[in-house]
Amino acid sequence: MFDRSNQRPETGAFFARDRQWHPPAYTPGYKTSVLRSPQKALLSLGATLSEITGPVFGHSMLGALDNDLIHNHARPGESAIGERIVVHGRVLDERGRPVRGALLEFWQANAGGRYRHKKETYLAALDPNFGGCGRTITDEDGAYAFRTVRPGAYPWPNGVNDWRPAHIHFSVFGHGFAQRLITQMYFEGDPMIWKCPIVNSIPDRAAIEQLVAPLDWGNTIPMDSRAYKFDIVLRGRRSTLFENRREGN
Amino acid sequence: MVQTLGYLKETPSQTAGPYVHIGLTPNVCDIAGIYPEDLGVAMVGERAAGSRITVTGHVYDGAGTPIKDALIEIWQADAAGLYNSPSETRGTADPHFTGWGRYAVDGASGAFRFETVKPGRVPYPDGRSMAPHISFWIVARGINIGLHTRMYFPDEADANTADPLLARIEHRTRVATLIAAGTPPHYVFDIHLQGEKETVFLDI
Numbered sequence: 001m002f003d004r005s006n007q008r009p010e011t012g013a014f015f016a017r018d019r020q021w022h023p024p025a026y027t028p029g030y031k032t033s034v035l036r037s038p039q040k041a042l043l044s045l046g047a048t049l050s051e052i053t054g055p056v057f058g059h060s061m062l063g064a065l066d067n068d069l070i071h072n073h074a075r076p077g078e079s080a081i082g083e084r085i086v087v088h089g090r091v092l093d094e095r096g097r098p099v100r101g102a103l104l105e106f107w108q109a110n111a112g113g114r115y116r117h118k119k120e121t122y123l124a125a126l127d128p129n130f131g132g133c134g135r136t137i138t139d140e141d142g143a144y145a146f147r148t149v150r151p152g153a154y155p156w157p158n159g160v161n162d163w164r165p166a167h168i169h170f171s172v173f174g175h176g177f178a179q180r181l182i183t184q185m186y187f188e189g190d191p192m193i194w195k196c197p198i199v200n201s202i203p204d205r206a207a208i209e210q211l212v213a214p215l216d217w218g219n220t221i222p223m224d225s226r227a228y229k230f231d232i233v234l235r236g237r238r239s240t241l242f243e244n245r246r247e248g249n
Numbered sequence: 250m251v252q253t254l255g256y257l258k259e260t261p262s263q264t265a266g267p268y269v270h271i272g273l274t275p276n277v278c279d280i281a282g283i284y285p286e287d288l289g290v291a292m293v294g295e296r297a298a299g300s301r302i303t304v305t306g307h308v309y310d311g312a313g314t315p316i317k318d319a320l321i322e323i324w325q326a327d328a329a330g331l332y333n334s335p336s337e338t339r340g341t342a343d344p345h346f347t348g349w350g351r352y353a354v355d356g357a358s359g360a361f362r363f364e365t366v367k368p369g370r371v372p373y374p375d376g377r378s379m380a381p382h383i384s385f386w387i388v389a390r391g392i393n394i395g396l397h398t399r400m401y402f403p404d405e406a407d408a409n410t411a412d413p414l415l416a417r418i419e420h421r422t423r424v425a426t427l428i429a430a431g432t433p434p435h436y437v438f439d440i441h442l443q444g445e446k447e448t449v450f451l452d453i
Contacts (some may be wrong), residue, residue, distance in 0.1 A: 018258070021258055044451075045421045049371050050325075053348060094256050119356070
C-alpha cells in the first residue's frame with residue numbers, strides 16, 4: 001500500500017457521467033442488448049458516501065506472474081503461443097490526475113481467438129499454456145504494464161457473419177464505487193474495429209478512438225515484444241473546497 | 250480565446266461480454282491456479298461485528314428469463330455504518346469486514362448469493378440519514394454499461410419511508426423494486442432489467 005498519510009482523503013463527489021459518450025443500454029445491432037436494456041429513465045442524483053467510497057486493493061495480494069499472461073498459465077519452461085506484446089499506460093481521472101492504487105483486471109482470447117471458457121464453442125484451438133487472465137495495480141504515477149500475446153479475432157453469433165476485432169477486456173477499480181468501469185481495448189490499424197456491433201454501440205467515433213491503443217514503438221523491447229499504450233480515464237472528483245457543509249463538518 | 254479546462258473524457262464502457270468470469274472469477278470457470286482465490290468471495294471475517302445475513306436472488310431479462318452469465322458486485326457499510334475505504338472520514342470501519350463482494354451467478358440457474366452483515370445507516374450529503382442499503386453493480390453480456398442500483402431492507406419500513414433516495418422516485422409503485430423480500434436474516438433481491446417490474450437503476 002502507498003503511504004497516504006500526507007494526502008487528504010478524497011471525498012469529493014464525482015463528475016456526472018456523460019451518458020452520450022458511453023454506449024446507450026439499447027443498441028439493437030448488438031442483439032443481446034435488446035432484452036437486457038432498462039427502458040425506464042435512470043434515477044439521477046448526486047453521489048452519496050455509498051458511491052464516493054470504494055474498496056482498495058493492496059499490492060501484497062498480487063502474485064509474481066499476475067501481470068504476465070505469457071507465463072501465468074504455462075508449464076515450467078514453456079510460454080503461450082502468439083505475438084508477444086506489452087500493454088502499458090496510465091489510469092487518470094477526468095482532471096488528468098493519476099489514479100494511484102487502481103486495480104486493473106484483464107482477460108482475453110488466445111492468439112487464435114479462442115477463450116478458455118466452458119461455454120466457448122469456437123473451433124480454434126486452445127493453447128495449453130495460455131489461461132487468459134491477469135491483473136495489476138497502478139503505481140504512484142497511475143502507471144501499469146503487463147505482458148501478453150496479441151489476441152486473435154473471432155466470430156460470434158449475432159448477425160450471420162459478425163466477428164469481434166482483436167481486443168482485451170479491462171475491469172477498473174478507482175477509489176469510488178461510482179468509478180467502476182469495464183471496457184475493451186482495441187489495436188491500432190485493425191480494420192475490423194469499424195465493423196463490430198459491440199464497438200458501434202458507442203455513438204461517437206471519437207469515443208471509440210479512445211479505446212484504440214496505438215503501437216508504441218519507443219517502448220517496444222528489441223528482439224522481444226512490441227508495446228501498445230492504453231491510457232484509461234475514470235470519472236473525476238469535484239473539489240470539495242467550497243461545498244455546502246453542515247456546521248461541525 | 251480563453252484558457253482550456255483541460256478535462257479528459259471518461260473512457261467509454263463496453264460490455265463485459267460472456268466470458269467476464271475468465272478475468273474476474275477465473276476459479277469459477279475452471280482456470281485454477283493463477284490466483285489462489287477469486288476476489289470478493291469472502292466479505293465477513295469471523296470477528297466481524299453485526300448480524301450475519303444472506304442475500305440471494307436472480308437477474309431477469311425483459312422476457313422474464315434468469316440471466317446465467319451476469320456478474321454482480323456489492324458494496325456496503327459495516328454494521329456501524331462505516332465504509333472500509335480511504336475516503337471514509339467519519340471513523341474507522343470494522344477491519345474484519347471488507348464491505349465488497351463479487352459473485353458470478355450460477356451458470357445453470359442464474360442464482361446469486363452473498364453472505365454479509367446488515368449494514369448500519371449512512372448519512373446523505375445534507376445530513377439526513379439514509380436507510381440501510383447495499384449498493385449493487387451488475388454487468389453481463391448485452392449490458393453495455395454496468396448498472397448501479399441499491400437494495401433496501403423489508404424490515405426497515407420507517408427508515409425506508411424517510412430515505413432521501415427512495416423519496417426521489419417519482420413513480421411510487423417502483424419503490425418496491427429496491428426493497429428486498431424474504432425474512433431476516435435471509436433476504437431475496439431479484440433484479441429485473443426490463444419490463445413491468447423493471448428495477449430502478451441509478452445514474453449516480
